[in-house]
Amino acid sequence: MxxxxxxxxxxxxxxxxxxxxxxxxxxxxxxxxxxxxxxxxxxxxxxGPGYAIEDFGYPNADRILAERGITLKRGDGHITLADCASATDLLEVWSRANDKICFRVTGTTGYLTLEIPSVFVIKGNSYTTQVDMTTGTEEKTFEVTKNTWTPVGESADEQGRDFMLMEIRTSR
Structure with a gap:
């Protein structure tokens, strides 16, 4: 019971x-x-969770501007700022304002918008490279020769004007 x-x-x-x-x-x-x-x-x-929207903004751009005086804006991630002693086959950008600045290039194509003042020569790497530069309101595109030094900006200008590097485009 x-x-x-x-x-x-x-x-x-x-x-x-x-x-x-x-x-x-x-x-x-x-x-x-x-x-x-x-x-x-x-x-x-x-x-559900919100959407992640990629704006292709360069990571840590504010810190790089403060430390190195280089404005990195947007890109596809295939052209990135690099330590010049870290590897071979880097793009070398020479500027009167910033000395030597190097970029690592990966993938089959790449682009990076940026602002580096007073650029006068670029050493190419194994990629086909074009750079867009401005002086005042004038814009010019320069083809960078693979694996050699290419005069750009004031070095390639008859008047020796100061140019700002605005965009890098690469392809294999």
């Missing part, structure tokens, strides 16, 4: 706990004051 009573008590306790859980989860008609309704929780969960 005691076994029968224990089974009934257990069943009653289980049913009571189930009923309380049902009421707490949403079986009740409305939440108590200060509680959030389960339907509100479901709506938030159904929204």
């Amino acid at each position: 005691k076994t029968h009573k224990n089974i009934l008590r257990s069943a009653g306790a289980t049913l009571g706990a189930g009923a309380l859980a049902w009421l707490a989860i949403g079986g009740g008609s409305s939440p108590a004051p200060g509680e959030v309704s389960p339907s509100a929780m479901v709506a938030v969960a159904d929204e």
Whole structure:
């Protein structure tokens, strides 16, 4: 007889706990004051995470500008600032304002928009490279010879004007 009573008590306790859980989860008609309704929780969960939007902005550009005076804007990640002693086959950009600045190139194509003032020569690497430069309102594109020094900016200008490097494009 005691076994029968224990089974009934257990069943009653289980049913009571189930009923309380049902009421707490949403079986009740409305939440108590200060509680959030389960339907509100479901709506938030159904929204999912936000979207990551790539703007192709150069990582740590503010720090690089502060430390090196180079404005790196946007690119596809295939042309990146490099330590000139870190590898061979780097693009070397020479500027009167910043001395030597090196870039590592990867992939089959690449682009990087930037601002480096007073660029006068670029040493090419194994990629076909074009650079866009400006002086005042005039824009010029220079082809950089593979694996050799190419005069650009003031070195290639009859008037010796100061040029700013604005974009690098590469391809294999």
